[in-house]
Amino acid sequence: MKKRLLLTSALLLLLFAGGKAQRSSIEKVNNSIQLYYDKEPFFILGGELGNSSASSVKDIRQIFPKLKAIGLNTVLVPVYWDLLEPQEGSFDFALLDETLSEARKNDLRLVLLWFGAWKNSMSCYAPLWFKSDYKRFPRAYTSNGKPLEIASAFSDEVLKADSKAFNRVISHIKEKDAQIGTVVMIQVENEIGMLESARDCSAIANKKFSQQVPEELITYLSKNKEKLHPVMLKRWQEAGSKKRGTWSEVFGEGIETDEIFMAYHYAKYVEMMTKGGKSIYNIPMYVNAAMNSRNRKPGEYPSAGPLAHLIDVWHCAAPSIDFLAPDLYDKGFKDWTAQYKLHNNPLFIPEIRLEDNDGVRACYVLGEMDGLGFSPFSIEDYNYSEKKPLVQSYKMLQDLMPLIKKYKGSDKMRGVLLDKEARTTTLKMEPKVELTCSHYFTLPWDPRAKEDNEWPEGGALFIRLSDMEYIIAGSGIVVTFQEDGSKTAMKVELGEDGFINNGGKKRDSEERWNKDYRIGIGYVDEVNMDKEGKIERIRRFNGDQDHQGRHARISVDDFKILHVKLYSYK
Template sequence: MARRQHWRPFKGTDVIRALLLAAALSAPALADVPALRKQGTATQLIVGGKPLLILGGELGNSSASSAAYMAPHWPRLKAMHLNTVLAPVAWELIEPREGQYDWSSVDQMVKAARANDLKLVILWFGAWKNSMSTYVPAWVKRDQARFPRAQQPNGQGVDILSAMAPETLAADSRAYAALMAHLKATDGTDNTVVMVQVENEIGMLPVARDHGPLAEAAFRQPVPKQLIDYLVAHRATLVPEMQRMWADRGAPVEGSWEAVFGPGDAAAEVFTAWHYARFADALTAAGKAAYPLPMYVNVALNRPGREPGVGYPSGGPLPQLIDVWKAGAPSLDLIAPDIYFPNFVDIVGRYKRSDNPLFIPEANNADRADGPANAIYAIGKHDAIGFSPFSIESIDGGPNRLADTYAGLEQLAPAILAAQGLGRMSAFKPRALYDETVVAEPASETIGDYRFTVSFADIQKPVITPETGGYGGMIIQTGPEDYLIAGQGITVTFAPVGDGPPLAGIDSAYEGKFVDGRWVAGRLLNGDQTHQGRHIRLAPGPFQIQKIRLYRYR
């Protein structure tokens, strides 16, 4: 390959065509490609013709680079009841010299995951990882004329590749398309890899936008018509921040970035988001042309009151910029939040949208006490495709709360997947504020013909402690009066809705578990365990499942 060959991802090139042809000629007959499919208001990941609920964990950034390091972890992760591992693939490892690919690290990882009956979500560490460009090959790092860095206003470069550089997009897209073609050729019949993350936590530091020559020229241009057209078409549903920036300014349909979005950092961050989104869209399109797995971007969230670039990575797919990313990157299947803040309930509510299914690829560290309840809540309340805390291999040495919860969710997965998007399921956990204050007020929701009210801890002694933040549970309707209630640290009361007798009682309540998909009942709970028929209680501690039947009376 010529060193300075140019490539345009939407037009195709001899390089990409050759990769695709080689993959097609060498690959056996493919299985159905993993895909996203709607069920009611939910979106599910379909693998091998069946929905998959991702009970996942993300590896540390460097772990997957060594097969020897990972060897003892794979069986431990499986023993923790994970079914999916999120693992990085670094550009510098697969293309150490331009145009020469080394697939050994990828092949070893896929082989090990497959041997342990685990699926993979690949994290592409290409041009950017946590804003910086530290995972790019040396031949990219050292050629700053061809691959320019973003610059601060004083002309000082930063260790972040400029999103404005055509050669950077071309090189990143070639490598990414080559990876996808290789996965199609080597894994297309097995579907070990089920989804791919495009880059990692894209964002600009330490200022709100790039000030290099290419960026300055672009900033002097009018706001692209494609972005304006999206805002006009979606004016009624724009996020509040975009409403204030654009609609409250009179919703201009042309003009400079500052004329349309406001002066200073407001316009600068929208400009940054737009160009990162366009880069990610082109990269996604190139990858999907080779192998159309579901693809998403993740986001490093912003702390309240911080300035873009200075206090958080500017321009990523943040809550206030979702509309810009939806306009600029239509090839992406979803935007996924990495959540390290305590206000989990509030954050997931912003990313579960009619145009954006929820997936949590990085849910704080794996040893967090509130992680299991967050998993229950995301899956049961918001029909999440899956949940995955970070540095999962750091806790795979023995029993832990996450493993216990995943074991329960694994049992419930058929019922969860059957109920998603159909109004037959919800979940509950105490809301926490950004300052870690726990708001453990009871929560109510109607499921079927009954309204359930969930209190946290002991309804008779509602004392809020730090542990209360880790309580949570879900309710799944399986028949007209039949429900599964699962979790820990919750007390559930119920009342009928609609016409008919006004009171509700417990016909039966069994503790138990699912074994190979079949319910195995344990004790029939009555008397003290249900407070003489007044409520269902799942005590704090291990994950529990109760199968209950209600009835109505006067």
């Protein structure tokens, strides 16, 4: 009887735990890493609040209705340690509860950003009782002995205090939100990293730096040698690929080794935070990085953060973290995203500069990079209008969600991003057809299409519904369709009337036609989608709007969904 009662109690506990299980998860499906919500793929059409925008109940209540109008499905919101625990051991969840309430009222999901021991490297959101007791909670030091407003990652007391507050947040979310599922992910710290010096040079840090490289890191590098980031592999090999030794012996002398050392210990700290939090409530957790851009050296940018060239160190020391994410404020968007879309790391952009180009960038991240989400920073400052690019883009992508959920992670969904420098690219989504995608300003019909003008980025998301049938969703793009290997597309210059701009001059002879068939456009329709993903035609574009069957196009400043049906002929 006693044994039966114990078994019944255990089953009840399991049922209770199941009722409290999180509704979001990170899953690997085939070769694609996806964010799932209620067992379906979920793409974050997000926006991150400015650092101070969730620090009062009044601000929270004013901001959230506007965010819903912009078209977000998710808001990234800071949780401030100093306001959560103003006196040690005394917790105030009023701001977090108000955030949960407003998100639910506006049918929005949340990603919570833990502004704990570090925010943009500094310990600026740690409580005053923590900051002022620098003996108990020691600081990091520069190489010349200067103490910094940066808590030391080597202090057990720092970790203990930070973890205690973080775990209280996780427990509160589990209690208040597990069954509702408003919170889909947690960001652990914010842009962690060392400034002024590449590593902490305090006494305890120096002692650890002179010790042997931990065996787990050497084992990880050896086991994953064929898949290591090229920068990490080169650093290790140039120092002799040693299997044991101090940090300088294994990775060589220099600030690059300082950064590897510091990355390992930051990651170990974050692993303790994450592992403890997930033991309470197993919700997806990630870390974000400030970029090593503009030729800056470690310490000039936040050294040792979750940067792409340090991904192996972070994966080794912090296996509980689900992924590493970039905060993007520099030029070279496609290059930065490519650094984080890796075989062992999905792309999520928690922060990007808020600008009009974000509309087509979101399409590219979703279509081409198979991303988890896209989130411009300081979203509450967006100058809302129905015609603004981000508003149009998010509405368009929301309409497409049934199809996106169906095709996300497959080779049937792609994307392109174009500008003045990279104005044309080619996609091949089926054996028979090539798609040549060009910036809208390559056509002569827009008065802004001049070489001395700035070109807004153009781009689109493509879904292949079946053979010879596509959805194209985006802005500022022209797409032609040609038989595989054809060189005939976009070969002639067009005048403003759409005819050949040759002035009656004799044209050079073209290569003789040598294909078995040609690809034609059966029709181009502007469409909407219903909630089940069924296509609803708005109007047909078989005249001037597709240049009499020559291409499909969407002008700059417009976001449209096109349904294109092709055919072949001889």
